[in-house]
Amino acid sequence: MxxxxxxxxxxxxxxxxxxxxxxxxxxxxxxxxxxxxxxxxxxxxxDMTPQVAWCWASGLIEIGNHLPASSLDGSGAILIAEGPRYALKGAIDVAARHGKGASEGKLLVPGIPEAENQKAAIRALYQWLDWNRKCRRGKRDGIVWIEAPSSLGAAL
Ligand SMILES: [Zn+2]
Structure with a gap:
């Protein structure tokens, strides 16, 4: 052990x-x-164990020890935040949209489920991450919200 x-x-x-x-x-x-x-x-x-949070193309947010390779349908998980276990879930819980109906109990990135296309979804994701960063959400606890990759610059 x-x-x-x-x-x-x-x-x-x-x-x-x-x-x-x-x-x-x-x-x-x-x-x-x-x-x-x-x-x-x-x-x-x-509990300071480092954890990561990611989202799927659907907007669904998950938290774990490692970013998963890809989902069964081949779409990739996008890293959204990193931080210690004791603080990460709480920070995302406050910032995320709480699913209703079929997605009851799930956390979603605001704007992604209703985005018209992938470009709009990506824009919604990084606007939300920017907003969390500007609010300094979880900063004191070591939460880091991932910034948009510079390669996406023109698309946003
Ligand atoms: Zn002490």
């Missing part, structure tokens, strides 16, 4: 691997130990 996560103390902001946190006897539960920050003794932390 080699499972370890990059974490950050919620109190002193010390960042390290989860395995570096100390096992100390719990005051609340006799005989148990709990993980504490090696710097300040705090017990809560942020």
């Amino acid at each position: 080699n499972h370890d996560n990059l974490i950050k103390c919620t109190r002193c902001r010390h960042a390290c691997m989860e395995s570096a946190w100390l096992d100390v006897p719990s005051k609340k539960y006799g005989g148990c130990t709990e993980k504490t920050c090696p710097r300040c003794g705090c017990k809560s932390y942020y």
Whole structure:
């Protein structure tokens, strides 16, 4: 078992691997130990594991450890944002459109589902990413919204 996560103390902001946190006897539960920050003794932390978010041609947004190669129909996933696990989902949740009806429970890039063609969809995507960047959404937590590739310049 080699499972370890990059974490950050919620109190002193010390960042390290989860395995570096100390096992100390719990005051609340006799005989148990709990993980504490090696710097300040705090017990809560942020999960800093790097995650990426991407969208599909339909506008559907997904989050995971790695950008998927391509979907079954051969269309590619477009990288939209990067950031630590504890913050990325929340930032996208606030910025994205929440699907209704058939896409209930799904997150969508605003403007893509109703775009008339691929060019309009791409424009909607990068306008939305620009807007998130201008709002500095999630910046404090290390969220990075991807900028339009310069090769797209003329198309936007
Ligand atoms: Zn700490």
